[in-house]
Amino acid sequence: MDEALCVAGRTIQSRLIVGTGKYATYEVMQAALDASGASVITVAVRRERLIDKDGRSLLDFIDTDRYTILPNTAGCFTADDAVRVARLGREILDQLDNPGKDWVKLEVLADKKTLLPDPVGTLDACKQLVKDGFKVLCYTSDDPVMAVKIKEAGASSVMPAGSPIGSGQGVLNPNAIRIILEQLKGDDPAYPVIVDAGVGTASDVTIAMELGADGVLLNTGIAHAKDPVQMAHAMRHAIEAGRLAYLSGRIGKKLYATASSPWTGVISYIPGE
Amino acid sequence: MMLTLTVNGERRQFEKVHTVRDLVVQLGLARAAVAVEVNRQVVPRNQHEKTPLEDGDVIELVTLVGGG
Numbered sequence: 001m002d003e004a005l006c007v008a009g010r011t012i013q014s015r016l017i018v019g020t021g022k023y024a025t026y027e028v029m030q031a032a033l034d035a036s037g038a039s040v041i042t043v044a045v046r047r048e049r050l051i052d053k054d055g056r057s058l059l060d061f062i063d064t065d066r067y068t069i070l071p072n073t074a075g076c077f078t079a080d081d082a083v084r085v086a087r088l089g090r091e092i093l094d095q096l097d098n099p100g101k102d103w104v105k106l107e108v109l110a111d112k113k114t115l116l117p118d119p120v121g122t123l124d125a126c127k128q129l130v131k132d133g134f135k136v137l138c139y140t141s142d143d144p145v146m147a148v149k150i151k152e153a154g155a156s157s158v159m160p161a162g163s164p165i166g167s168g169q170g171v172l173n174p175n176a177i178r179i180i181l182e183q184l185k186g187d188d189p190a191y192p193v194i195v196d197a198g199v200g201t202a203s204d205v206t207i208a209m210e211l212g213a214d215g216v217l218l219n220t221g222i223a224h225a226k227d228p229v230q231m232a233h234a235m236r237h238a239i240e241a242g243r244l245a246y247l248s249g250r251i252g253k254k255l256y257a258t259a260s261s262p263w264t265g266v267i268s269y270i271p272g273e
Numbered sequence: 274m275m276l277t278l279t280v281n282g283e284r285r286q287f288e289k290v291h292t293v294r295d296l297v298v299q300l301g302l303a304r305a306a307v308a309v310e311v312n313r314q315v316v317p318r319n320q321h322e323k324t325p326l327e328d329g330d331v332i333e334l335v336t337l338v339g340g341g
Contacts, residue, residue, distance in 0.1 A: 019341030044340025047281045048307050074340050087315045088335050091308035219341030
């Protein structure tokens with residue numbers, strides 16, 4: 001029996017965290033989030049449209065009683081901007097009275113092309129936000145050294161990327177994720193490590209969970225699938241399958257075969273005997 | 274008296290705006306889930322009425338949108 005995922009003292013029902021970006025329509029987004037079984041969803045913080053408002057906005061399509069909203073600091077390239085955006089996100093969630101209100105998915109990016117995290121800015125922002133009372137779920141690369149520093153800086157969760165954001169390449173460096181899991185959870189097994197970024201399909205999620213990750217965060221893998229709602233169902237199965245497989249203790253990998261049927265009582269000719 | 278404020282990146286002139294609350298109401302955002310930043314400081318909703326605006330203030334009004 002698996003214990004639920006716990007981040008910053010709160011129990012989260014689903015180990016799958018799903019983003020709300022890039023969907024063709026708000027209706028598809030709503031159906032996909034529902035199909036995914038996610039209980040935490042990410043959002044971005046952007047300027048309100050002041051003219052030509054068409055009346056439809058994200059929050060019209062999000063049940064804020066059902067989902068914990070996790071604002072991100074996407075689009076920030078400096079620690080100062082990430083801190084500003086996090087504080088603005090907190091203010092909105094405070095108005096909505098949503099349980100995610102002190103949470104932030106911290107991203108401080110290096111450049112628009114790679115969307116790789118800037119490690120220096122990330123660490124700096126993490127420290128500032130922790131000091132300001134935030135529970136920081138921190139996006140980082142799969143560098144174990146940075147992962148340790150981010151945990152030591154007080155992040156509530158370290159979220160290493162499988163591969164670049166939106167790239168669909170899955171977990172490119174499973175050994176790096178394994179090292180991160182060992183270094184962050186070895187003495188502290190309850191510390192949550194969530195693989196975030198690069199998930200392309202269901203097996204990527206399962207692979208991340210089989211390595212021992214506590215959860216997976218994804219957006220593009222669902223939103224840009226040809227059938228996002230069906231893919232969201234697949235992802236829901238994948239996160240459960242991966243977690244169960246991890247808990248079940250897989251068989252080892254061997255070079256040679258071991259038969260599944262007994263050798264005793266055979267009526268056949270066995271070569272070499 | 275006209276106040277020149279930069280709102281969401283645009284310099285605009287406003288009449289009868291003395292506080293953050295006045296601005297939010299004039300922009301039709303009084304009921305919206307919108308956060309306000311004045312000169313890079315968040316002004317919580319319960320402070321909107323008490324926070325005066327001055328000529329040249331830089332304001333951001335933000336909301337939640339889809340994102341990963």
